[in-house]
């Protein structure tokens with residue numbers, strides 16, 4: 247039991263001692279604080295000095311990790327043990343990027359030959375599309391790729407493809423369709439020609455309602471132009487673990503890229519699910535991404551906890567969630583191309599650790615995963631930073647900051663950097679009432695006005711943040727960053743005692759949606775619902791929406 251460990255008890259005591267201290271004093275007392283509380287990993291600097299910690303905090307948190315058996319659990323994951331306890335499966339996404347090619351086993355079998363075979367298949371496909379050897383049915387080159395998938399079969403590739411915009415292959419545009427909202431597919435198809443469009447139907451299970459409905463609609467759109475069913479083979483490939491369902495859909499298993507049930511959906515961008523990434527940036531860049539993640543895997547496996555980046559990230563999170571009562575964690579990349587990182591991490595973190603039952607089936611009596619949210623800076627500054635600075639809640643922030651841009655435009659990048667560093671400093675230092683009064687006096691305000699305004703202009707500070715700084719956002723660095731977060735999530739799951747690799751919580755809504763769908767489409771009696779749901783279903787039935795939808799459809803065709 248987490249809360250019964252000796253380290254937990256000591257952390258509670260320690261929290262009582264340190265929670266009153268202010269980070270500005272900790273910095274004033276120690277001019278080497280940044281050096282002591284930062285870690286360098288290749289190109290990545292992780293500055294965690296602006297946290298409400300001392301040496302002892304870190305020691306005690308590492309003790310907690312030791313008492314929870316973290317070392318064995320890390321080894322267990324790499325050894326292919328069934329760390330996904332409810333589904334009895336390994337979670338071996340590290341094998342997908344195992345550039346050392348050391349054997350990695352699941353149920354006694356080395357998975358590396360199969361992993362490498364799919365990478366080879368991806369390489370030849372990507373090269374074929376890029377060179378023009380793979381063409382559409384009319385003989386034209388492929389110009390647009392549409393990845394149809396949702397959740398883990400969308401968020402990772404979508405985030406990475408956007409993050410690597412400067413590396414995009416010039417002749418190809420990659421699009422993503424995920425939502426069952428008809429607007430998503432129709433808006434995307436509106437600018438495309440069937441002759442030059444390639445669809446990647448990405449679904450681990452090949453049973454996801456949204457993906458199958460969108461894929462069927464895309465196939466209809468394609469066939470309306472291509473006519474002959476045989477042409478589907480040049481324009482639809484599948485990425486899945488489920489061969490039979492791929493065949494049933496009408497995609498030749500020859501055009502299927504496989505992966506395995508030991509790859510969790512939200513950990514799958516490193517598998518064939520990353521085909522859209524490889525098409526966007528080329529196979530070499532994709533492999534650089536894998537290499538960056540692999541380097542972090544080696545670090546995670548071997549570095550002592552105090553120097554282990556994902557372990558430190560995880561322990562800091564636990565410090566705020568379990569001892570300061572923080573309920574959320576903001577991700578603020580100061581990089582426009584990392585716009586989708588918060589959304590990606592929402593799934594990675596919240597679907598992994600949004601749980602309250604331990605692997606032994608007991609209810610936890612401690613808080614688990616935070617609400618993850620965020621937006622790129624500087625936009626976020628003009629939206630939610632008010633609450634970060636002066637709100638009543640403690641929200642730890644992760645800043646991600648590329649020191650250099652791929653683009654040159656006046657002083658833009660320096661302004662971006664200055665803003666990020668200023669926000670982190672302001673969150674930490676705050677502004678005292680004395681400082682406010684002094685400033686207002688300098689601004690020439692009278693005493694009464696100063697008294698009136700001073701309380702509003704005080705910043706409490708002492709608000710924690712981590713900062714990742716790196717050079718340009720390159721594939722290897724990005725691979726490392728994502729792997730760091732993945733392992734952070736695993737470490738937290740281990741300490742909280744939950745299974746980070748299942749997602750039973752998304753099932754109930756899906757089941758109810760199936761029932762309600764048939765009720766919306768039928769005229770008969772409704773099954774038992776609460777009065778609110780019943781009334782809403784009746785209301786939908788009364789809307790003249792069908793004609794509206796049809797005219798919308800035909801407008802797009």
Ligand SMILES: O=P(O)(O)OC[C@H]1O[C@H](O)[C@H](O)[C@@H](O)[C@@H]1O
Nearest residue numbers: 397398399449450451454511752
């Ligand atoms: O890849 P698929 O099998 O289509 O699954 C897509 C997504 O669906 C689900 O509802 C899960 O919550 C996600 O973890 C998963 O990534």
